[in-house]
Amino acid sequence: MSIRIVVPKLRLAQLLRMPGGLPVVDAVANAERNLATLRPTCEAELLALLELCEQSFATLGEEFDDAGLEKIYAIAVRGIGGGRICGAPAVDTALISLCDLIDHLRSTARYDRKAVGVHVSSWRLLMGAGLPEAGAAAVLDGLQRVSLRYAEAPRDD
Amino acid sequence: MALDPQSRIRFNLEGAAVLLVDETPMGMSILVSVVTGLGAKLLYRCSTVEQAQEAVAQHHIDLAIIDGLAPSGAGYDLVKWIRQNAREPNCFAPILLTTGHTPANDIVRARDCGGNIIIRKPIAPIVLLERIIWASKEGRPYLFSETYVGPDRRFQDKPPPSGTGRRRGDAAAAAEAAPEAVAVDDAMAADIDRKAGLAS
Numbered sequence: 225m226s227i228r229i230v231v232p233k234l235r236l237a238q239l240l241r242m243p244g245g246l247p248v249v250d251a252v253a254n255a256e257r258n259l260a261t262l263r264p265t266c267e268a269e270l271l272a273l274l275e276l277c278e279q280s281f282a283t284l285g286e287e288f289d290d291a292g293l294e295k296i297y298a299i300a301v302r303g304i305g306g307g308r309i310c311g312a313p314a315v316d317t318a319l320i321s322l323c324d325l326i327d328h329l330r331s332t333a334r335y336d337r338k339a340v341g342v343h344v345s346s347w348r349l350l351m352g353a354g355l356p357e358a359g360a361a362a363v364l365d366g367l368q369r370v371s372l373r374y375a376e377a378p379r380d381d
Numbered sequence: 382m383a384l385d386p387q388s389r390i391r392f393n394l395e396g397a398a399v400l401l402v403d404e405t406p407m408g409m410s411i412l413v414s415v416v417t418g419l420g421a422k423l424l425y426r427c428s429t430v431e432q433a434q435e436a437v438a439q440h441h442i443d444l445a446i447i448d449g450l451a452p453s454g455a456g457y458d459l460v461k462w463i464r465q466n467a468r469e470p471n472c473f474a475p476i477l478l479t480t481g482h483t484p485a486n487d488i489v490r491a492r493d494c495g496g497n498i499i500i501r502k503p504i505a506p507i508v509l510l511e512r513i514i515w516a517s518k519e520g521r522p523y524l525f526s527e528t529y530v531g532p533d534r535r536f537q538d539k540p541p542p543s544g545t546g547r548r549r550g551d552a553a554a555a556a557e558a559a560p561e562a563v564a565v566d567d568a569m570a571a572d573i574d575r576k577a578g579l580a581s
Contacts (some may be wrong), residue, residue: 228525229533232473234395236443236517246394248510252386255418255506262410269407294452297484301451302405304481305502309411316503323482340554346498 226298239308259309266309273303274347281344288335296340307350314350314360318343321367328374384511392514395418400445401426402433402456403479408502412446415506430459442474444513447496449480450468464495464530472530473523475516475573479504494570505556517535532550 273367308316322343403409427433450456476497497516
């Protein structure tokens with residue numbers, strides 16, 4: 225097998241060093257300010273995704289339902305990143321836990337409808353205002369424990 | 382790789398053409414907010430692979446930030462397409478992959494598509510900036526092989542393997558092994574110095 229090696233000149237390296245530009249501290253502050261303006265839109269989009277997810281969960285089969293799990297995964301993964309913008313970073317962690325859980329279930333052909341359900345209802349809980357930080361941490365801890373239960377391959381015995 | 386968020390060091394993204402790919406309106410808004418906050422002005426926003434391929438074919442791209450587009454993983458295929466099919470210099474553009482979650486059966490695909498680095502969502506501006514600066518560093522070789530096209534993934538700054546000397550000792554070792562070859566190299570070096578007016 226032949227391998228060709230090229231060391232390219234990257235224009236970006238030169239551009240970054242051009243005079244002008246921004247100090248890191250100002251650039252990061254600008255970006256955070258821009259993100260803050262997105263909060264209402266992100267909240268609305270996350271709520272719309274949550275409603276879709278609740279509808280999909282309601283139709284999720286009692287027996288192993290791969291298509292249903294795939295649908296919920298596709299909804300949850302689209303919401304990751306929005307929680308930080310809405311001031312509810314715990315939502316991102318809960319959605320990652322839900323995606324992990326569905327990935328474990330689908331890749332090992334196991335099924336736990338309740339475990340998916342608890343993630344979906346926690347998403348609603350964590351979106352609500354007024355949940356104390358300690359309460360959110362306890363919810364996340366519980367979700368991650370549920371998800372980790374399926375992280376290991378099933379035993380044959 | 383850590384960059385101090387309070388640093389006064391300046392960088393300039395104003396002249397950079399940035400390709401952004403994310404299929405969700407929320408994901409795209411977040412990317413645009415962060416990248417424009419960091420100073421980028423010329424953005425190509427694409428919500429589909431087809432739009433991105435068109436943008437790459439028509440415009441010069443200095444940096445690409447591409448979502449993996451789970452669950453299909455089409456973003457990884459787009460990166461592979463850029464590395465294998467885009468014309469120079471776009472095929473060498475630094476590519477940052479973003480992902481909310483990577484399914485277990487897509488991890489190899491994500492690793493082998495040719496992106497410079499993978500960033501997990503939620504994206505913090507300081508993290509994105511760190512990765513942009515890191516990916517823009519020159520001198521990283523790109524490999525073209527039958528199975529992989531992209532930046533060399535072996536980039537750890539480690540000392541030479543045990544039992545191997547430093548490269549600067551190579552000349553002495555070579556002189557011992559083949560003294561005539563080194564003598565020729567020395568003569569060539571002296572000749573170059575003389576022509577450049579550097580000889581004493």
